[in-house]
Amino acid sequence: MSDEKVQFGDRVVDRDEKQKLVGGVFSSVARRYDLMNDLMSGGMHRLWKDRFVACVQPRPGEKILDMAGGTGDIAFRMARKGAHVTVSDINPDMLAVGMERAETLDDLPLAWQVENAEKLTFEDNSFDAYTIAFGIRNVTDIPTALREAHRVLKRGGRFFCLEFSTSEWPGFGKAYEVYSENVIPKVGKAVADDEESYQYLVESIRRFPRMHEFEAMIADAGFVQTSHRPILGGLVAIHSGWKI
Template identity: 45%
Template structure:
């Protein structure tokens, strides 16, 4: 009897130790508790928390080689796509932009350059209409306007990853960007900004890596002013069957190899390729943006749908 009781006690203790040594998700599942909704990390099925942690680690790993890899993977075409996004935005001096998941500063720097160019043309037109001014008056007016080269425009770069922000700040310092630019550590699903604050919200190649796209879209809507514009540049779905097969071949056979050779990281770039295939197609993303409250939602395919720019307005 005593021997049987001792054996039962030993088995119970062993089972407890086994349960305690399991990951938290496994313990919850054993107890019949929910481990969180199942989500995709590339082609893997993971919990929401696991996805968030894995994606953070991906960008922690690739931050220093991010720009080089973008040029290598897209043969430099990503620069053209971002230029098209900026021309579609067509910001004027005074615009307040929030660029989410923009840690390396690509959109922010383009915004500053674009607004400066518009501001410069405005100044030149203004001086042409004042031919009767003296040289001193023209000089004083020019100096005054040059001092405020962005016309009170501001761009706030918000990214969840400290390493990406660090790279962006270093680039800004190296390239001489400081005026009208600020950096904020923040989550796209829970932005640290007031309601109705920004004129434009952009997210370029970032929404694909957000854990809850619906929450990110709701936050975009919240922080935009009435009349504000949402712009999303993201890899999408190619409609041409032949091109789609060639694109898949390049994506799965070439891009991870480039990741290994250039960044020493095969797995992160394998995930990035897989995440594109798991991302909602153009019409589905359009419906999600409309569900978040945006109006006049449309999209423009670039390079046969390899990427798409989605646009919507908060009315």
């Protein structure tokens, strides 16, 4: 594939077109995003997010960038621990949902900002931690986004990513693939009246690098002590690294 062409799910599109297409997907699903997560995962995404935040160990007063923070699920959990969280997303519709949800909560130390993960506007060495949950696979240029994460972290800062991968449990990975291909788009059509967007989400999960491959990409961006922690055999994984 040429440098001008990238994958949008199973489609090959121009590099500049992918960002617009992904934006359209998330603008379409923003209002039903959390409901669909519940339906697609049987509610397990909430447990995965709890485990993810427990790994991050947010501390009172520290500054965390939650990239692709969308509807605020991760940010709310970390802000309740006293961390000052900047919730960023390239999609203003997703951020709007999160800001609306935040109005119903106690006053939390949150800021909201439209940002492109590949071209962050923050200064070098700005944050104690960088988190991204179920967002990195939608970035057009993942290595560039990882380098940007490294840049904006302080020395000693930590990187955490929660993302789908491929389960290595015999039989389970294949069963989930069959389920996702045949059920999730139909549920998307029934609940969100949007089969096409959920077909893309399924394809983007299938095409995301295996756990070891993605960990190597994190290391290539400059992080050290990288690791991945599989959940359900690697259906989901928590990736981490440190900036020194």
